[in-house]
Amino acid sequence: MPDFVWSSQSPLKKALVPGRHGAGKAAPGVSLSHVSDIALVQVMTRRGRNADVAKAAKKLFGAEPPAALKISSGKVVTLVWSGPDQFLAFSELPQTAPSVEQQEQAFAGSASLSNQSDGRCQIRISGPNARDALAKMTSLDLHDTVFPVGSAATTSIDHTAVNFWREADDASGNPVYVALVFTSFSDTLWHLFVESSLEYGVEVAAIGAGH
């Protein structure tokens, strides 16, 4: 019997070229990175079951379901608002996050779940010029007063729906954003992220398997 190896593959295996790209020699204006191993479950509340979902979420993730346009941080999992009465349970530590089966159990009857761990591709963008680069891609107003740390949005980049939120600022006080894009679009959109950043200088990194 032949041996079957199930190695996982990042959708950015060709597109993502780690290292320094674009203009300037000094510190890059933009940092782009991609974490390939994520856990992601879409949790959609069943009709009239918001209270049950809140209870289950609190118990399982240690976090309330996020308020509209916000994220809610649990121990391992970040809950990202993704529409009315629904959120994404996102983690970059899939081994320590509750499994899909555990989540199915916790939300049985109160929410409909859809495993999207492979349906979306994570892209993190940060740095002093991150906002300038993002201004070329998203129509969101990312001003501090409008989109502070902890904000989330479902929006579009290049006519493609994305989930988007803002994490805590980095050590230098520059903003950090995360986008989840549809996996099949990720190659194209990654190129757009890079191209939008080149004029500021961009540092690119890949984290996780499959590259």
Place this chain on the structure above:
Amino acid sequence: MKYSIFSLARAALSSHKNWGRAWRDPAPKSHYDVVIIGGGGHGLATAYFLAKEYGIRNIAVLEKGWIGSGNAGRNTTIIRSNYMLPGNTSFYELSMKLWERMEQDLNYNTMVSQRGIINLYHSDAQRDAFARRGNAMRINGIDAELLDATEIRKILPFLNYDNARFPIQGGLMQRRGGTARHDAVVWGYARAADEFGVDIIQNCEVTGFQRTNGRITGVETSRGIIGAGKVGMAVAGSSSRVAAMAGLRLPIESHVLQAFVSEAIKPLIPGVVTFGAGHFYVSQSDKGGLVFGGDLDGYNSYAQRGNMPVMEDVCEGGMAIMPMIGRVRLLRQWGGIMDMSMDGTPIIDKTPVDGLYLNAGWCYGGFKATPASGLVFAHLLARDEPHEEGRRFRLDRFRRGAMIDEKGQGAQPNLH
């Protein structure tokens, strides 16, 4: 005065002081045999053909603004007869034949220019769809050629053959397609109809209908009540509004379609090029401007203006297929109100209201239809029965399920 190079030369001697009005500016009479609402190309052509072909001369054309102020003056001037479905094919070919003799018929140079129209295809599926269409045209006696990429390249060497997102595989060409000078069509029909005695009454807005025993007997206007034996509506863009005055609801939505023109440049594009996969079509006017457009904005509108996303979308299509126009500048954008029917095909029919006749639902294809629409509508008004080439454009076809849906989009007007 007949227009010709000789009359022009004579006029030059007197500094052109002797040219009179191209059409009169009469006050409305109290009654006409036929009142046509709408002084656009269709309304004026209808009056012309009623007078010329059907011997009815006591006609008024009522225009709420200046003639040609609707879609006749806001289109991309394309003429073609490359349709595939029964009803459309031969109707638009009738129109094409009328275009081909228009200048001599009207004694007005409407600059009908048959420089050809090419619809590009980028996949086998699109090619097959064009083959179906082209064969339908040929079966109806209409010229059509299916060209491969090599042949396209000979005619349109400037297209993007190197790095197009959707590589060009070929195109369907109608050599007799082309453009005409839209305003001149309006003025030519106005002048010719006027010579038959048709009263063209501008700045005369219809505000209501007069009815006796249910039958329409006249119209109320901003210039008073005008009696009418029959009333024909040719008000694409405002069909629903006018029909509502007679208590009718129509299978029509009004949508905005934007069009664009660039600064004038020396000749670049020979005929009309349509990049359907990219929502972009373009021709170059005799003055040198690139005239181009794309999709509807997508929402119901009477505002006669659109928004940026479509302007961007159209220019993206242009740059995808023709990246040499990157430094050419867009000069003007405008929006017309499209009378979008529920199957993308027009309506020329009697209405349930006695004495009221409807010419509507032209979507964005009304300009090319102008002469045939006039003739077919005139026939209906004169004879009370449909013209052979308009017999499928019935109002009840939606109820019966006999839609004429070239694009297969169903009752979703913004997708046609």
Place this chain on the structure above:
Amino acid sequence: MRIACPFCGARDSGEFTYLGDASPKRPDAPIDGGTAVEDQFYDYVYLRDNVAGLTREYWYHGGGCRSWLIAERSTTTHEFKSVTAAPGAGAAKAKQAGER
């Protein structure tokens, strides 16, 4: 043009898709309704008021939160007067369309 999604706030119109008039209601369709039901459905699917002025219409925030919305908008000025969620958006529990 920006549309104020009741869930997401004002967003670029590029994120939305337009469907059309929100006034017509899908008729009840008994299996043996005959041509009378056909008449009702013909009216529902094909006939439009198509007013020049304020209309109620369906928009879909497909490039965002995937909610169906009902907007009051002027077709002459393009101004939005209100945008509300469809009765069944999110986990809302409505007995039938139109309840909210």
Place this chain on the structure above:
Amino acid sequence: MEGSTRTVAGQSHRLGAGGQIDRNAPLNFSFDGKEMTGFAGDTLASALVANGVRLVGRSFKYHRPRGILTAGPEEPNALVELRTGARREANTRATTSELYDGLVAQSQNRWPSLRHDFMSVNQLASPIFVAGFYYKTFMWPAKFWEALYEPAIRRAAGLGKTAGIADPDHYDKAWAHCDVLVVGGGATGLAAALSAGRAGARVILCDDDSRLGGRLQSDGGVIDGVDALQWVQSAVAELSSLPNVRIMTRTAVFGVYDSGDFGALERVNDHVPQPPEHQVRQRLWRIAAKRSVVGAGAIERPIVFPGNDRPAVMMASAVRTYVNRFAALPGKRIALFVNNDDGWSTVDAIRRAGVEVAAVIDPRGKPATGDYSGIRVIQGVVADVGGSVDGVSSITVAGAGGNQKIDADCLAMSGGWNPNLALSCFHRGKPEWRDDIAAFVPANAPAGMTMAGAANGDLSLGACLRTGHAAGAMAAAEAGAKGKSGNAAKASDEAFSIKPLWHVQVKGKAFVDFQHDVTASDVKLAQREGYESVEHLKRYTTLGMATDQGKTSNVTGLAIMADAVGRSIADTGTTVYRPPYAPVAIGALAGHNRDENFHATRLTPSHHWAAERGAVFVDTGLWKRAQWFPLPGETDWLQSVTREVLAVRNGVGFCDVSTLGKVDVRGADAGTFLDRVYINAFSALGVGKARYGLMLREDGIVMDDGTTSRLAEDHYFMTTTTAKAGPVMQHLEFCRQVLWPELDVQLSSATDQWAQFSIAGPRTRDLLQALVDPSEDMSNEGFPFMGVRTVKLRGGMEARLFRISFSGEMAFEIAVPARYGEAMARNLMIAGEPFGVTPYGTEALGVMRIEKGHVAGPELNGTTTAGDLGLGKMASKKKDFIGRVLSQREALTAPDRQVVVGIRPVDKTRRLRSGAHIVPKGAVPGPETDQGYVTSVCFSPTQNQWLGLGLVSHGAERHGEIVKAHDPLRNETYDVELCSPVFYDPEGVRQRA
């Protein structure tokens, strides 16, 4: 600078001192091949002026010699081809092009040279070439139009030549957001930005120019007791210090759209020879603003008199700009022709530059105030301008004492000012006429927009500062800013009086629209012929349709029309103002989305693996799919595809079908929901089973089809076609949220989550046995046709396995999370190796579905019913579903409808082609005999001939009939047999094996 007429070496008309130019930064440039020098800070126009160049272009119709008329974006004459090669830009205004070292410009619309332009013979024919002449002639003989007349007209028309090759520069687009957008960085705009910015509002200040200040750069003045330019400096410094204010220079706001969206073009790198690496040439901004203040200034208008188009007849304000801002002299003996007070301020500028004022001609005589001692003032009008192609040498003045000739080398004219109100009118708001300034002013600006300063008809500097400040403060407050706006800057309110003078009515060609050669007599001719609506005037004469959009001509033209008709100007009204305010490069409007980036590209999970194997890809919507996998030695696609089909039919193959739309349908009412969406029933489908489903649009026409499985009591997994995945999802959400909110059902697209492969062929089970865990029962009983379950795979993987077939073979679809898609492809190759496993592409997939008679995109064309597709029996008669009622309409159930049939050429060697129409044998092809067409074709390796599917009238009853396939496009007509659409294994034995 007083009296300093000495000039700079090599620049014959450059003042020795002054101006906002950097004399330490000389720049070389060339115009029509002639090398010249200017300074940093120059525009091309100012550098040409400084070099004494007066003839810069030829007009559109008569090819008359033309010079520089203005100093701004309203310029109608001084258009050049800028740059060379692929970067050549036609019709570029010299007046707004910043000079850079090495700039190359060519004049345009002339042959062989600007000075000796052959087409200037058109002037001889100008008595015939009046407005609209072409509508009256070129009609005989009919054929000559396309053959002769039109090509000649087309060659003569147009202006500049484009490069004709792809634009090498990059463009992008960006969004910006603010509380208050301030358009224009002159006195008004600066005042508005200051008051709004101080109040704490988020402000964006845009100006088209490279530096702020607007007319202050040209006219100077005193603000708050200091020199105006000094005030500009401190204003800019204050604005720059405010973190909530963003200044965008070289950025032209060109349009206002709905809900406060503005379009603006930033010329990022037009002032350098070419953009630096990683930078764009231009950037399109979409600015979302809560409020806006437009301080776009005003545009001075010409007076219409014979010879007014001669080079070196220039707007008075432009003369001041060239002299004051650029230290460049448009002439050395300058005459003025003005009808308003502002025009007189030019006298000071000329005197200060130490240049002679030849005379000032004003129909009003000398103004009440101002020191004009020593100036020759003539109460009268200019009746003619003498000179050559190189411009003015004399003017003829008609005054009380008759005509007199005055020597001058430049004539500065001012007919008054038109507020720059375009932005206020782009929502079709009509402006109002104001008699005191003889101009239109804004009246119905779009919601949220405030017009201020000269753009609003407030022409004095003091008023600009006051109204700008007030508008900025108000806008900030309305947008929610709470801070204080401080005090408005102060300046004097110089008097403005004007006596309208549109047209000096003497014999001779007097131009209204310079670029389009529209004369006063053209306007009058249009009136005589009845083209008296302003829109008819515009369209008949082409007035205002040139690249300047009539910025210097529209109001004048309609004033002359009003006079001819005997109406007031107010009653005559304006034409509709249309965006963009200034022309915008198409490349900028496209931005990143051009060439291969036109649309996004979607890749399947096995894409890179397929690419490694040399797959040929096909575009399917946005997807790239492997079309076939050529092997070495294969020269023809048909060879590869035939091999792939036979490999499947005789052994086993696999194909990536991940592009199919996939939807998780969950919830307590998921089954009921699907019953209403599909024509057939799904609530009764057992868990672990799959079923083919067909859904209709509400109009009764087929929308989509696909296989839907029940994974759990409350969990269905739907598949859609690749093409309709998006529209179906939208439709389902509509049903869920709008039509049936009472149903508990939730939807989630899972298309990208799963890598899904079809495995087909008689050896499929053998392959799977090798791949799945030995504990899995893969027998026909253990895993029956249309069964679905999760299976364990060897090596520690789980997969969903669906026993469904599109090919007619024994087949499964296997799905794993997308990250394992590539591993799955490799493992299928390993597992299937002993059985000759062959990857196949969409082409072979298509061949097999046609052989099996399955309908797909070409048959689901948006006009076919379930009955047309032979699937009418699927429709449930017990329940309602979307589209049921209208599918019963008479014409959709008529017996003569075109329905799906199989088609095979009688001559088995003949190739069948899609798009051929079907006519009865013996009939003459025509509209009445056209009975349908061929929808899909393939070369069938199993039948060893071309065959296809078609939609043919009465098709179901005509199996066995010989008809004609008529394909005039490809010059082919041949006999074909109509037959059952199922060519392969009609009993369906193989797929159930």
